Amino acid sequence: xxxxxxxxxxxxxxxxxxxxxFLLYLFLVPAIVGSGNAWAMMRYIASIPMGPDVLAPPAxxxxxxxxxxxxxxxxxxxxxxxxxxxxxxxxxxxxxxLGGAVFGLIFYLINYYSMTLWxxxxxxxxxWTVIAIHVVFGALAGGIYEWLELEPGERVQAAS
Numbered sequence: 616x617x618x619x620x621x622x623x624x625x626x627x628x629x630x631x632x633x634x635x636x637f638l639l640y641l642f643l644v645p646a647i648v649g650s651g652n653a654w655a656m657m658r659y660i661a662s663i664p665m666g667p668d669v670l671a672p673p674a675x676x677x678x679x680x681x682x683x684x685x686x687x688x689x690x691x692x693x694x695x696x697x698x699x700x701x702x703x704x705x706x707x708x709x710x711x712x713l714g715g716a717v718f719g720l721i722f723y724l725i726n727y728y729s730m731t732l733w734x735x736x737x738x739x740x741x742x743w744t745v746i747a748i749h750v751v752f753g754a755l756a757g758g759i760y761e762w763l764e765l766e767p768g769e770r771v772q773a774a775s
Contacts (some may be wrong), residue, residue: 624763625700626693632755633692636748637685644744653760659740660684667736695722695754700764716750723749753767 640660653697655674660667661683669680692730695718703714723746 620700620704621760622697622700624760624765625697627763628700628756629693629696630689631759632696633750635688635754635755636692637688639748639751640688644742646749647744648742651731653676656740657684657703659737660687662736663687663730663734670736675678692752692756695719695752696760696766699753699756700760702759703757704764706761708758711761712735712759713756713757715760716754718757719749719751719753720746722753 640656644656645653654676654735657759658674658680664687665680669683678703697710699715699718703711711766714725722752726749727737727741727745
C-alpha cells in the first residue's frame with residue numbers, strides 16, 4: 616500500500632502553526648528586539664505584496680496592511696506545511712517535530728537569502744528571533760500534521 620499525504624491535515628497544520636507563529640511575530644519579536652511596536656513586523660510582511668512604501672513611519676495599525684500581512688503569512692504557512700507533510704508524512708511524531716524544525720530553518724534560509732533578491736528591505740528581518748520562530752513553526756507544523764494525519768484505513772472508516 617502506498618503512503619499518501621493527508622492534505623487536509625497538512626492544511627490545518629499550516630493554519631495552526633501559522634497562527635502561533637503569527638502571534639509570536641506580533642508580540643514576541645517586538646518585546647525581545649526592543650522596538651515595542653508589533654505593527655513594524657506586520658508591515659515587513661505586508662511589504663511583499665504592497666511594496667516598501669508600507670514601511671514608512673509611523674508603524675501603526677492599518678487594516679489594508681494587516682490583511683496583506685495575514686494573507687501572505689498564511690499562504691506561506693500553508694505552503695510550507697504542505698511541503699513538510701509531503702516530505703515527512705508517515706514518519707511519526709518525533710520525525711515530524713524534529714524534521715519540521717529542520718525544514719523551518721531551511722525555509723528561513725530560503726526566505727531571507729533568496730527573497731531578499733526581490734525584496735531587499737526584508738533583510739532587516741534577519742534577527743535570531745525570526746530564525747527561532749521559523750524553527751518553531753516547522754516543528755509545530757510537522758508535529759501537528761502527524762497528530763492530525765489519518766492513516767489510509769482510518770480515512771475509509773471516517774468516510775463511512
